[in-house]
Amino acid sequence: MSADETTHAAPGTGPGDEAGRAPASVVDAAAAAAQEPSSATAVEARGELAEIEPVVGVSKPDAILVADDVVRRFGGMTACDVDHLEVQRGAITALIGPNGAGKTTFFNLLTGFDTPQSGTWSFEGRSLQGKSGARVAKAGMVRTFQLTKALSRLTVLQNMLLAAPDNPGERFWLSWLPFTWRAHEMAATEKAMEILARFKLADKAPDYAGSLSGGQRKLLEMARALMTDPTMIMLDEPMAGVNPVLVQSLLGHVQALRDEGMTVLFVEHDMHAVRHISDWVVVMAEGRIVAEGPPASVMRDQAVVDAYLGAHHDTDLGDDSLLDPEILARLEAEEEKR
Amino acid sequence: MDELIRILTQSLAEAIAPTTAAFAIAAIGLNLHFGYTGLLNMGQAGFMLLGAYGFGISTIAGAPFFLALLIALGAGLIFAVVLGIPTLQLRGDYLAIVTISAAEIIRWIGRSTWLQEWTGGASGLQGRNYKGTFQDLSPLPDGRTTIGPLEYINTGSDSWWTRLFAWGVVAVVLLFVWLITRSPWGRVLKGIREDEDAVRALGKNVYSYKLQSLVLGGMLGSLGGVLYVLPLTIAPDAMGRTMTFFAWTVLLLGGAATVFGPVLGSMIFFGAYMLMRTGMRALSENTGVGNIISTTNVEQIGGMLVGATLMLLVIFRPQGILGNKKELAFNVR
Numbered sequence: 001m002s003a004d005e006t007t008h009a010a011p012g013t014g015p016g017d018e019a020g021r022a023p024a025s026v027v028d029a030a031a032a033a034a035q036e037p038s039s040a041t042a043v044e045a046r047g048e049l050a051e052i053e054p055v056v057g058v059s060k061p062d063a064i065l066v067a068d069d070v071v072r073r074f075g076g077m078t079a080c081d082v083d084h085l086e087v088q089r090g091a092i093t094a095l096i097g098p099n100g101a102g103k104t105t106f107f108n109l110l111t112g113f114d115t116p117q118s119g120t121w122s123f124e125g126r127s128l129q130g131k132s133g134a135r136v137a138k139a140g141m142v143r144t145f146q147l148t149k150a151l152s153r154l155t156v157l158q159n160m161l162l163a164a165p166d167n168p169g170e171r172f173w174l175s176w177l178p179f180t181w182r183a184h185e186m187a188a189t190e191k192a193m194e195i196l197a198r199f200k201l202a203d204k205a206p207d208y209a210g211s212l213s214g215g216q217r218k219l220l221e222m223a224r225a226l227m228t229d230p231t232m233i234m235l236d237e238p239m240a241g242v243n244p245v246l247v248q249s250l251l252g253h254v255q256a257l258r259d260e261g262m263t264v265l266f267v268e269h270d271m272h273a274v275r276h277i278s279d280w281v282v283v284m285a286e287g288r289i290v291a292e293g294p295p296a297s298v299m300r301d302q303a304v305v306d307a308y309l310g311a312h313h314d315t316d317l318g319d320d321s322l323l324d325p326e327i328l329a330r331l332e333a334e335e336e337k338r
Numbered sequence: 339m340d341e342l343i344r345i346l347t348q349s350l351a352e353a354i355a356p357t358t359a360a361f362a363i364a365a366i367g368l369n370l371h372f373g374y375t376g377l378l379n380m381g382q383a384g385f386m387l388l389g390a391y392g393f394g395i396s397t398i399a400g401a402p403f404f405l406a407l408l409i410a411l412g413a414g415l416i417f418a419v420v421l422g423i424p425t426l427q428l429r430g431d432y433l434a435i436v437t438i439s440a441a442e443i444i445r446w447i448g449r450s451t452w453l454q455e456w457t458g459g460a461s462g463l464q465g466r467n468y469k470g471t472f473q474d475l476s477p478l479p480d481g482r483t484t485i486g487p488l489e490y491i492n493t494g495s496d497s498w499w500t501r502l503f504a505w506g507v508v509a510v511v512l513l514f515v516w517l518i519t520r521s522p523w524g525r526v527l528k529g530i531r532e533d534e535d536a537v538r539a540l541g542k543n544v545y546s547y548k549l550q551s552l553v554l555g556g557m558l559g560s561l562g563g564v565l566y567v568l569p570l571t572i573a574p575d576a577m578g579r580t581m582t583f584f585a586w587t588v589l590l591l592g593g594a595a596t597v598f599g600p601v602l603g604s605m606i607f608f609g610a611y612m613l614m615r616t617g618m619r620a621l622s623e624n625t626g627v628g629n630i631i632s633t634t635n636v637e638q639i640g641g642m643l644v645g646a647t648l649m650l651l652v653i654f655r656p657q658g659i660l661g662n663k664k665e666l667a668f669n670v671r
């Protein structure tokens with residue numbers, strides 16, 4: 001984490017860029033060391049990112065997703081205006097920013113659920129501009145929604161099976177011939193149960209998804225997205241409404257996905273989670289990207305602090321007390337008692 | 339007592355009438371649309387009328403029975419594609435508006451003098467002009483047959499052959515729909531019914547599935563239309579909004595998103611509707627009820643009661659007779 005010595009924000013990229021730069025402290029290096037990535041690929045991803053200068057729009061050594069000049073206006077209001085962003089392959093990138101910053105809008109644009117006024121973006125070298133949501137998902141970029149979309153009157157297992165790719169039985173002319181798709185269905189069921197078990201939903205498999213709690217639906221949606229074998233998964237606030245103990249294990253899962261080679265881009269308000277697992281953090285405010293960099297340093301960036309808390313504030317957003325194992329242990333104990 | 343038996347026999351006859359089978363098939367189509375995919379088709383009568391015209395006109399032009407049947411199905415297919423391509427991209431309500439107007443357009447074109455040469459205008463096509471090919475197919479011997487209280491000629495307009503054929507088609511369609519709705523294909527439709535964006539996010543071409551559902555259900559509507567006119571005539575005004583409204587009542591009574599719902603719904607609905615009308619007529623003719631309900635009002639009161647039944651049904655038992663109560667709990671999201 002040598003690039004942490006100084007933190008940069010590109011000039012002219014957003015509100016608060018006229019404010020002074022807060023120099024990053026040496027503490028950052030220690031904080032980063034406390035959360036060393038757990039596998040070789042992860043170390044590699046972090047290692048590569050660590051050498052990059054943390055300025056807005058910086059190019060990454062192995063970018064899987066590249067977006068240019070993506071602009072979305074609602075009436076007179078510009079909800080999203082991203083000049084240039086690259087997302088590193090095989091890394092966990094967090095997209096943070098205050099409410100209404102345009103994170104979800106940006107997600108919608110990238111994944112084909114909304115159309116920008118202008119802009120180009122490509123995934124694995126192929127342009128995704130103008131592609132429908134389904135085509136984007138088929139290309140391997142699968143998203144979840146901030147407002148959870150559980151398919152209520154399907155069972156949890158059916159929700160999962162629906163996500164299995166290339167099921168021959170989903171073609172109309174084969175659908176009435178069960179022998180053409182039964183084998184695929186069996187394999188998919190096995191895989192679904194494995195993923196459900198990972199998300200502690202296995203015993204809910206026969207229940208209607210509509211009977212799940214809000215947090216369980218978040219988990220189901222993430223599990224369902226994984227069922228599609230994505231190359232890159234885009235999670236819109238995956239931890240919102242999930243209990244702290246499960247958040248811990250979710251974070252573990254996300255890291256495990258990255259270690260298996262998946263690229264993760266996630267929106268999250270929980271700074272502790274962001275700090276804990278992300279390899280790179282991109283900060284949005286008022287539709288623009290105002291900063292990007294490694295998690296430890298970017299949260300001290302004055303532009304970022306300003307974006308969240310307004311100017312004249314010197315709080316560190318990535319407050320380490322949230323990482324305190326004692327606090328977590330207490331939460332865990334409380335959860336057990338319930 | 340004799341009167342009572344007569345009334346009951348009449349409703350039993352209505353419950354297994356070929357027109358009841360025709361409504362069952364139209365409602366199965368509607369079930370694919372609404373029950374499984376969540377599409378609001380408010381113009382099923384348009385598909386039925388188009389099927390009837392397709393069958394009748396091509397038969398009169400000299401087509402053999404199965405070719406005429408294919409033409410009827412083709413008419414439903416084209417109609418569904420034409421309606422679906424522009425509207426299925428839009429929100430669900432638009433399809434409802436477009437289908438109801440399109441069905442009316444079909445009816446108005448049918449009854450206009452413009453195409454009178456083929457459609458017969460407002461008076462429609464006489465049954466004897468297009469029933470020949472169908473009746474020639476009958477394997478039954480000449481004569482009449484009595485089964486229990488029911489007696490019909492073997493082959494003819496209102497015959498055992500028409501009943502046999504119509505319910506045979508219902509059985510085949512039921513089997514087919516049962517197979518496709520329990521498949522992964524059917525699961526995608528149900529997913530779309532629940533939340534189409536979620537399904538889209540999983541890489542499924544939602545638009546294509548919705549179109550497939552609209553086409554298939556519409557073709558079943560057309561098939562129902564053919565069955566409906568086999569014992570009757572093709573009269574555009576008999577196949578208007580009321581018909582769509584009856585098809586919806588049948589579906590909701592039996593239970594949307596169930597396989598047997600539309601069939602059970604159709605039999606119960608038409609049986610009960612007949613019972614109600616003949617019962618009321620008998621009461622008003624023979625008892626003091628006649629002072630309140632005159633026989634001339636029976637039809638109107640019958641129609642009114644159907645409307646009231648549909649309303650009560652959606653309020654108190656929206657899952658219908660066969661529907662799953664558990665599923666219902668999540669209707670409100």
Ligand SMILES: Nc1ncnc2c1ncn2[C@@H]1O[C@H](COP(=O)(O)OP(=O)(O)OP(=O)(O)O)[C@@H](O)[C@H]1O
Pocket residue numbers: 074079097098099100101102103104105106146
């Ligand atoms: N469909 C829309 N019509 C009009 N304005 C919209 C629409 N969608 C989003 N906006 C506006 O765009 C801005 C960005 O919204 P967006 O949902 O992207 O924020 P966000 O960063 O995801 O916020 P949060 O953290 O609260 O989820 C908001 O000011 C919002 O009001």
Ligand SMILES: [Mg+2]
Pocket residue numbers: 103104105146236
């Ligand atoms: Mg959002």
